[in-house]
Amino acid sequence: MLATAALPAQPAAPDDVLAHVPAPAYAAIVDVTVVPMDRERILEHQTVVVRDSRIVALGAARGTPVPAGAARIDGRGKFVAPALVDMHAHLSAGDESLGTAAGRQLALYLANGFATVRGLSAPTPILPAQLRLRDRVARGEVLGPTLYVAGPSLNGGSVTSPAAGVRMVDDAKRAGFDLLKTHGGLSAEAYDSVAAAAKRDGLALVGHVTPEYGLARAYAAGQQIEHLDGWIAAIVADGVAVPPGQLVLDPAVLARVDARKLDSVVRETVRRGIWNGPTLALFETLASDETPEQLAQRPGLRYLPAAEVARWAPAKAQILAAPAEGRAAFVTLRRRIVRALHDAGAKLLVGSDSPQLYMAPGDAALREIDAFVAAGLTPYAALEAATRNPAEWLGRTDAGTVAAGKRADLVLLDANPLVDTANLRKVAGLFVGGRWLDASTLAALRAGVLARVQG
Numbered sequence: 001m002l003a004t005a006a007l008p009a010q011p012a013a014p015d016d017v018l019a020h021v022p023a024p025a026y027a028a029i030v031d032v033t034v035v036p037m038d039r040e041r042i043l044e045h046q047t048v049v050v051r052d053s054r055i056v057a058l059g060a061a062r063g064t065p066v067p068a069g070a071a072r073i074d075g076r077g078k079f080v081a082p083a084l085v086d087m088h089a090h091l092s093a094g095d096e097s098l099g100t101a102a103g104r105q106l107a108l109y110l111a112n113g114f115a116t117v118r119g120l121s122a123p124t125p126i127l128p129a130q131l132r133l134r135d136r137v138a139r140g141e142v143l144g145p146t147l148y149v150a151g152p153s154l155n156g157g158s159v160t161s162p163a164a165g166v167r168m169v170d171d172a173k174r175a176g177f178d179l180l181k182t183h184g185g186l187s188a189e190a191y192d193s194v195a196a197a198a199k200r201d202g203l204a205l206v207g208h209v210t211p212e213y214g215l216a217r218a219y220a221a222g223q224q225i226e227h228l229d230g231w232i233a234a235i236v237a238d239g240v241a242v243p244p245g246q247l248v249l250d251p252a253v254l255a256r257v258d259a260r261k262l263d264s265v266v267r268e269t270v271r272r273g274i275w276n277g278p279t280l281a282l283f284e285t286l287a288s289d290e291t292p293e294q295l296a297q298r299p300g301l302r303y304l305p306a307a308e309v310a311r312w313a314p315a316k317a318q319i320l321a322a323p324a325e326g327r328a329a330f331v332t333l334r335r336r337i338v339r340a341l342h343d344a345g346a347k348l349l350v351g352s353d354s355p356q357l358y359m360a361p362g363d364a365a366l367r368e369i370d371a372f373v374a375a376g377l378t379p380y381a382a383l384e385a386a387t388r389n390p391a392e393w394l395g396r397t398d399a400g401t402v403a404a405g406k407r408a409d410l411v412l413l414d415a416n417p418l419v420d421t422a423n424l425r426k427v428a429g430l431f432v433g434g435r436w437l438d439a440s441t442l443a444a445l446r447a448g449v450l451a452r453v454q455g
């Protein structure tokens with residue numbers, strides 16, 4: 001055995017992969033098919049040049065030379081699309097270390113082609129760390145998707161009075177949060193105060209709708225609605241009592257949907273410009289016939305600790321006790337609503353609610369895109385809800401499409417996602433803020449997470 005000096009340098013500690021941020025690339029993807037997402041089309045035989053976090057050139061491969069000094073990425077047979085966005089995540093505790101849940105979450109999002117994640121609240125004590133992580137990613141000190149962080153949950157417990165609600169909104173603004181999340185339960189009066197303060201402070205209000213204030217009030221406030229909350233109550237025939245809670249599994253109630261009311265709420269949604277993040281995949285997972293044991297076998301869940309997955313079994317088992325007919329009708333109705341919203345021109349957002357029940361970071365948001373297709377949207381429309389729509393909602397005029405001047409948040413794929421959204425799982429590389437992560441780097445991120453949760 002030779003002296004250790006002859007051995008290759010030790011790789012960085014596996015937990016630290018996100019702390020080693022590559023420099024912004026100067027690179028050209030040569031002869032690639034671009035999926036620009038400005039409209040439903042592809043551009044074949046293109047060269048995309050990236051420098052210092054921006055797309056600096058995009059044009060026909062023949063007329064777009066690779067600049068001297070730029071690295072060459074072979075794009076032949078590959079497709080480049082805007083990197084994906086998950087608009088409903090719950091950022092976990094920790095930092096960039098894969099030894100923490102937060103670090104593993106960031107790694108999984110990158111490995112799955114996501115360059116932006118919106119965190120829709122977490123326990124208040126861990127929020128300051130999320131703001132720090134957001135800012136460190138933005139400064140290029142940590143490798144990760146661009147993060148947006150909602151302030152402390154506004155709910156019936158935390159908002160004890162209209163004045164308390166206003167204080168929470170103002171505190172969130174001062175602390176530097178990007179938006180506000182409501183979990184419902186506020187009195188109508190408190191809700192109105194919160195909504196007014198949010199508007200004054202320029203913070204978007206996102207989240208649940210509960211009967212205390214209802215869908216009409218949330219619409220008046222311009223709230224971005226998650227989970228299609230409040231919808232079933234708003235579209236069943238007059239006099240039908242809808243049970244409380246988000247899961248409405250009684251086939252007798254679901255049979256009483258009034259098509260005219262559905263149409264009217266859809267039109268109101270469009271008229272007011274209300275955005276919806278329906279979280280179809282979450283509720284389809286909850287309402288499906290799959291047993292907890294079957295769900296635990298989902299490939300994406302290998303990346304979460306088995307003990308965490310096991311903890312979800314009782315909740316799923318309890319839902320399975322509801323009649324299969326009601327569970328199926330619930331899924332069908334939710335898909336019908338999403339299809340109707342899309343057909344009418346309402347704006348939709350892909351959000352996974354990961355890491356809630358059986359929703360693995362990255363994987364679950366890809367499931368949400370697939371669920372939009374199952375609801376009747378085209379792959380293009382489903383992909384819009386994970387690219388240009390989130391960019392529009394976030395006010396990011398520099399993101400969401402592939403064009404010269406846009407931020408280099410790009411996913412390189414081995415197959416065309418507009419033919420089949422399953423092709424979004426064939427990630428060959430990712431530009432995140434102009435930093436290039438090739439397939440082996442993305443594989444190393446996955447392996448690092450696996451080593452942590454299985455080791």
Ligand SMILES: [Zn+2]
Nearest residue numbers: 088090120353
């Ligand atoms: Zn959530």
